[in-house]
Amino acid sequence: MRKELGLIVMGAVAFDLGTVVVPAQAADAIFLKIDGLSGESNYHKFNPSDAKAANSCVAGKGTLVEYKGDKYCRTDKAGASTALPSSAGPATALPQTQRR
């Protein structure tokens, strides 16, 4: 896949797409190939001794996730857990392409 461009074409760069700054990723918590698809998961770290936060997560249909010793409430749909900040919206969810 990686070939030397120099062997093929050279000359002026025909297109320059500029700079893309990629934000930090939270891929760690993904555990299925399809889990990386929807981008709908939110992770809210909470204090393990805060039983109220844990209960609130489960009651809101979140999943308790432990990662590297920290506890997170994962929700797969925006707003599904009351433990999440209300600003977590599906702004960049996959497009509902069938409606196009």
Added chain:
Amino acid sequence: MSEATLQLVAGDPARHALVVGRVVLVLGGEPVTVEMAVPPDLVGFEDILPILRGVTDFVVDRGVEEAQAAGRTVSCRAGCGACCRQLVPISQAEARALAALIAAMPKPRRDEIRRRFDAALQALQACGLTAEIDAARQDVSESTVDLGMRYFRQGVACPFLEDEACSIHPDRPLSCRQYLVTSPAANCASPTANTIEMVALPARPSRALLLADSEDAGVSWMPLVYALRYVEQVPSRVPARTAPDILRDVFSRFQSADHTDRGRSE
């Protein structure tokens, strides 16, 4: 980490004079210059896959380096194909690339792979999962995790899995490239969020491709085992965009904030 340059080629320089372009990706604060040679004419998303494969491999290498620096070791090995029984989401462009790959195989092998695709589809139909998958493809706001687990429990192996190894390794989908774990391989037989430790990647190219390609083609993601059926139903699309235009679209999706620590509070 030193500044890196990645040089990638999509297209056959013997067929046309490729045009050269560039993008700088800032991954984990480190700039990486990607120089790309691509066809000058209108193309499909499948035609720029070699670029995205190269970027994905680079991103994965970075993730592995960081995992190793943190004292973690990747457990994935040839001969361990547990994750190849998972639902592998691909874009229509990847479906086309896989169909073309199969079409180019010698006949006995091509027939065997096609037979496995048919068998996998039948197995999914028999357990009622195709209806669920189709519903999930229509409503991508729903969680796919439960579906993914039910799919996994059916034990439907990827048609390309042979001797528990990927038989199309250089051409495997982006989501397969990105899936590496540092948790014990045995845990992959019954994955849970608490027992699987993924290699954290500085970007998710598979998702960028899915977003851009889905929107462009009006076709949602599909499980890998749908690939041949989909291409039979929609044998071709008229290329309508240039490679630089498509690449601009895909790379802009790398900026999606979906996988940031949104929602995390310290």
